[in-house]
Amino acid sequence: MLRHRLIGVVEGFYGRPWQHELRLSYAGFLQALGLNTYLYAPKGDPWLRKRWQEDWPAEEWHALAQLAAHYQQRGLFFGVGLSPFELYGRYGQGQRRQLRDKIRRLNELPASLLAILFDDMPGEQADLAERQAEIVADVLDWSDAGRLLVCPTYYSFDPVLERHFGRMPADYWPDLGRLLDPGVDIFWTGNRVCAEAITRDDLQRAAGALGRPVMLWDNYPVNDGALRSDHLYLAPLSQRAGVLDPSVVTGHLCNPMLQGRCSLPALLGLAGLYAEGAGPHPDLPEQLLGASLWRCLQRDAEEFRVAGLSGMSAQRRLALAGEYAGLPGPAAGEVVGWLRGDYAFDPACLTD
Structure with missing residues (x-):
């Protein structure tokens, strides 16, 4: 079957x-x-x-x-x-x-x-x-x-x-x-x-x-x-x-x-x-996330992937968080939370 x-x-x-x-x-x-x-x-x-x-x-x-x-x-x-x-x-x-x-x-x-x-x-x-x-x-x-x-x-x-x-x-x-x-x-x-x-x-x-x-x-x-x-x-x-x-x-x-x-x-x-x-x-990501957020994510995707939080200065993270906080929709809030350290590592996860 x-x-x-x-x-x-x-x-x-x-x-x-x-x-x-x-x-x-x-x-x-x-x-x-x-x-x-x-x-x-x-x-x-x-x-x-x-x-x-x-x-x-x-x-x-x-x-x-x-x-x-x-x-x-x-x-x-x-x-x-x-x-x-x-x-x-x-x-x-x-x-x-x-x-x-x-x-x-x-x-x-x-x-x-x-x-x-x-x-x-x-x-x-x-x-x-x-x-x-x-x-x-x-x-x-x-x-x-x-x-x-x-x-x-x-x-x-x-x-x-x-x-x-x-x-x-x-x-x-x-x-x-x-x-x-x-x-x-x-x-x-x-x-x-x-x-x-x-x-x-x-x-x-x-x-x-x-x-x-x-x-x-x-x-x-x-x-x-x-x-x-x-x-x-x-x-x-x-x-x-x-x-x-x-x-x-x-x-x-x-x-x-x-x-x-x-x-x-x-x-x-x-x-x-x-x-x-x-x-x-x-264009589906733009439709699901919103045009303004998707433009910012495309611009910052490589920095978020390669440098990550530890590769950015505190000033850079703060500036980005302020910019994303001004964008509409809950997806922008996810980025803001990540930039502010709200998604802390759970040490129960052993297999990175």
Whole structure:
């Protein structure tokens, strides 16, 4: 059975979370770009990660349900990314019951996707693949979502993962690919956690290691790390080869910046990769952000990308903040906040 290719965003970053209004607005942004998917998986939602066993407070749950319904009404794919923290370290009857209850709660959402995320957790465990596959098999039995996605603990060839999360067990990737149901998508970020380029050879190597095509979790233009939080990435996504080959890629989700509206120019490149026909009009950022802001962003894009905050003098940052504060729209406010240091680095993000 041919499945839809999921192309869109994964809200999967650390640090300052997006506001509910911005998440709702992204449905229209995705449609304007010709994209089809939003995966809600912010690291800052404790009821998805460190406190996953607990239920959301009523207000937060209502907002999440409203978000899921909003995307369903727009005809877009919406999903939630659950990170049951270190569950694979001890998965007994009690933990299994807690996970079943959480999945049943998520079944109340009108969400067509569910992701189980084992990323950025300790992984030096001999039976890691077996325990994670056991968890995913249970989730498949309990979940009403039409499609399940999984992020491995080791989701890239990048050696930084073993430095932070322990040595990867032997044969982890082939074992995980063999043990997971064939219909489960497996996330991959490229040869690096934040890959500057992804080649066809990279994708073939990853698909070969896992024994199946990968779902790209593209960490561009995300800027939540110690180094990347110093910068804004406004250039359209580029240097992605081979992504159109369904034998190696089943979908492509970009992890945006903490500045959600300012991420739209980067997502124009994602839209262009998969567009049928002419693709999105190059003037779309101007339409979505406003003409005056877009002119300023084009002028300053290289400085924001290369010099970043640490490469600018305090006087320069202050002058730019004053200029952007005079521009209309919430996207200009994102730039002002970044220039003033409001998007502080979250030290929980270890893999810049």
